[in-house]
Amino acid sequence: MNMDPFSFIVAILVYVAVIVFVAGMTFKIIVWAKSPRMKINLGIYPKPRNGFVRFFRIIRDSFIFPQTLEVDRWMWVFAMLFHAALFVALFGHFRLVREFTFVSNVIGQDNxxxxxxxxGGTMGIIMLIALGYYLFRRFASPYKDISVPEDFILIILLAGIVGLGDHMRFFGAVHTEDYREYFQSIMRFKPAFNEALAQSQTRWVLSWHVLFVNLFVIYFPFSKLVHLIGTFFANKVRSE
Ligand code: HEM
Structure with a gap:
C-alpha cells in the first residue's frame, strides 16, 4: 500500500466526501422542488420581451453577476477573477485523470x-489574492458587522486548498505522472502512493490539500455556497 496512516485516512475520506456531497445536494434539490410555489410574481422590472431575452438574462445574471457590480465594484472584480481562475485550475486538474495527449501531441510534452x-501557477496566485481580498473585506465595515463564522470558515478552507495547491505547484518535488498515479489509485478504490511520492515530503502537502478539499466538499451542500445551483432558480424567478 505504501501509504502512511494519515494519507490513507485522507484518501478514504474522498469516498465519504463524494457520498455526502451527492446525498446532500440531492436532499437540497428535493426540498427546493417540494417547497410550495409563491403565488406572487417576484420578477424584476423590466419584464423580458420574449423567451430568448429571458434565457439570455438568466445566463447573464448567473455568470456575470451584474447585481454585484452595481453594489460593490471591487468585490465584482475579485469575484470574476476568482471564479475564472478556479474554472481554469479545475480544468487543469483533469490532467490527473488522463494526460492531455490532444495538446501534447501538438505542442510537445515539455511545452x-x-x-x-x-x-496553473498564475491561476493559483490569482485565487490566493482574490481570497485575501474576500477575507480583508470582512474586516471592514459594513461587511464586518454582517459577517458570520461560516463566511470565515469557507474562506479559510478555500485558502487552505489553494495555498497547499500552490505549494505543490511551486515547490513540489514529484512529477504530474506521480500525482496521476495517486489519483487513479483512489479512483480504482486501491489508494496508494508510488515510490516517488512515498519517498517525497510532497506527499504531506498533497494529503493536506486533499483533506481540505474533502472538508470543503462535505460542507458544501450545507453551506451558503449551494448558490451554485440555487442561483439559476433565483435568477429564473427574478426574470418572471
Ligand atoms: C481530490 C481532489 C484534488 C486533488 C487530488 C488535487 C491535486 C492537486 C495537485 C496534485 C496539484 C499540483 C499540480 C502540479 O503541481 O502539477 C494541485 C494544485 C492545485 N489545486 Fe488541487 N486537487 C484537488 C482539488 C482541488 C480543488 C477542489 C481546488 C479548488 C477549490 C484545487 C485547487 C488547486 C490549486 C489552486 C492548485 C495550484 C495551481 C494549479 O496547479 O492548478 N484543487 N492540486
Missing part, C-alpha cells in the same frame, strides 16, 4: 508541462 506550470 505542455511549461503551460501547466505557468498557467
Amino acid at each position: 505542455l508541462n511549461t503551460l501547466g506550470a505557468v498557467g
Whole structure:
C-alpha cells in the first residue's frame, strides 16, 4: 500500500466526501422542488420581451453577476477573477485523470508541462489574492458587522486548498505522472502512493490539500455556497 496512516485516512475520506456531497445536494434539490410555489410574481422590472431575452438574462445574471457590480465594484472584480481562475485550475486538474495527449501531441510534452506550470501557477496566485481580498473585506465595515463564522470558515478552507495547491505547484518535488498515479489509485478504490511520492515530503502537502478539499466538499451542500445551483432558480424567478 505504501501509504502512511494519515494519507490513507485522507484518501478514504474522498469516498465519504463524494457520498455526502451527492446525498446532500440531492436532499437540497428535493426540498427546493417540494417547497410550495409563491403565488406572487417576484420578477424584476423590466419584464423580458420574449423567451430568448429571458434565457439570455438568466445566463447573464448567473455568470456575470451584474447585481454585484452595481453594489460593490471591487468585490465584482475579485469575484470574476476568482471564479475564472478556479474554472481554469479545475480544468487543469483533469490532467490527473488522463494526460492531455490532444495538446501534447501538438505542442510537445515539455511545452505542455511549461503551460501547466505557468498557467496553473498564475491561476493559483490569482485565487490566493482574490481570497485575501474576500477575507480583508470582512474586516471592514459594513461587511464586518454582517459577517458570520461560516463566511470565515469557507474562506479559510478555500485558502487552505489553494495555498497547499500552490505549494505543490511551486515547490513540489514529484512529477504530474506521480500525482496521476495517486489519483487513479483512489479512483480504482486501491489508494496508494508510488515510490516517488512515498519517498517525497510532497506527499504531506498533497494529503493536506486533499483533506481540505474533502472538508470543503462535505460542507458544501450545507453551506451558503449551494448558490451554485440555487442561483439559476433565483435568477429564473427574478426574470418572471
Ligand atoms: C481530490 C481532489 C484534488 C486533488 C487530488 C488535487 C491535486 C492537486 C495537485 C496534485 C496539484 C499540483 C499540480 C502540479 O503541481 O502539477 C494541485 C494544485 C492545485 N489545486 Fe488541487 N486537487 C484537488 C482539488 C482541488 C480543488 C477542489 C481546488 C479548488 C477549490 C484545487 C485547487 C488547486 C490549486 C489552486 C492548485 C495550484 C495551481 C494549479 O496547479 O492548478 N484543487 N492540486
